[in-house]
Amino acid sequence: MIELLHQIEQIDTQIFLFFNGFHNVYWDYFMMIFSDRFVWVPFYASFIFVLLKNFPVKVVMSTIVVITLIILFSDQTASGILKPLVARMRPSNPDNPISPMVHVVQGYRGGRYGFPSSHAANAWSIAFFAQYLVRRSKLTIFLCLWALITSYSRMYLGVHYFGDILIGTLIGFLYATLYYYIFQYFLRKHTERFKPNHDIRFASVPIITGLVSIWVIICTSGILSFYSIPLR
Structure with missing residues (x-):
């Protein structure tokens, strides 16, 4: 059993080093900014806007509370x-034997421990819960891509192994699923409009907002990398 775990750890390390190895100055800035949670506040706000335009205030407020709880529990399960x-230990931790092989961006190494990834847990909990809620293919695809890039950025920055990301994703999925069914149990009569065949107004707003945010990140990363302006 111990030997099996050791083999899994070795495979996990090789996967991490493979993904962490694709880097240049521009992507250093891009991944650093993309990984920042506060950059996505407009995107979160746009999702709330869509809910307000389509559903009763009770449902919207309940949704905000549930999403907050999902993120809180996902984050605390992972970090706390x-x-x-x-x-x-994180790959980037100086005490980790593989740290000399890890590409670290602008001295950012995160905390001491990294298993599992709270970034992955939070991002995927939002993606899964939103998918359950609105069930729109375009928005679902965008959210999955957003969560996927967020997860990859943590390996790119050298602060998480692939296994950290995988378990973080599983935590996000479990909490999103659990809270969605609890949410539906108590608010079923108010959430009939969440059915997939309902035409939700302004459903493209979060996608447009997200794409604009990515475009801003792309441009900002280009400017910062060109002038070598440090982020930290």
Whole structure:
């Protein structure tokens, strides 16, 4: 059993080093900015805007509370419980034997432990819950791509192994699924309009907002990398 775990850890390390190896100055800036949670505040706000335009205030407020709880529980499960319990050092941690092989961006190394990834848990919990809620293919695809790039950015920055991302994604999925069914149980009579065949107004707003945010990140990354302006 111990040997099997060691083999899995070795494979995990090789996968991480493979993805962490694709880097240049421009992508350093891009991934650093993309990984920042506050950059996506307009995107979150646009999603709330769509809910307000389509559903009763009670449903919208309940949705905001539920999403907050999902993120809170996902984050605390990852950062507050599992990270200190498992105590797996981040790849970027100077005490980690592989740290000399890790590409670190502008000195950013994160905390001491990295298993599992709270960024992945939070991003995928939002993506899964939103998919359950509105069930629109275009928005779902965008959210999955957003969560996927967010997850990859954590490996690119050298602060998480692939296994950290995988378990973080699983945590996000579990909490999103659990809270969605609890949400539906208590508000079923108010959420009939969430059915897939309902034409939700302004459904493209979050996608447009997200794409604009990405375009701003692309341009900002280009300017910062050209002038070598540090982010930290």
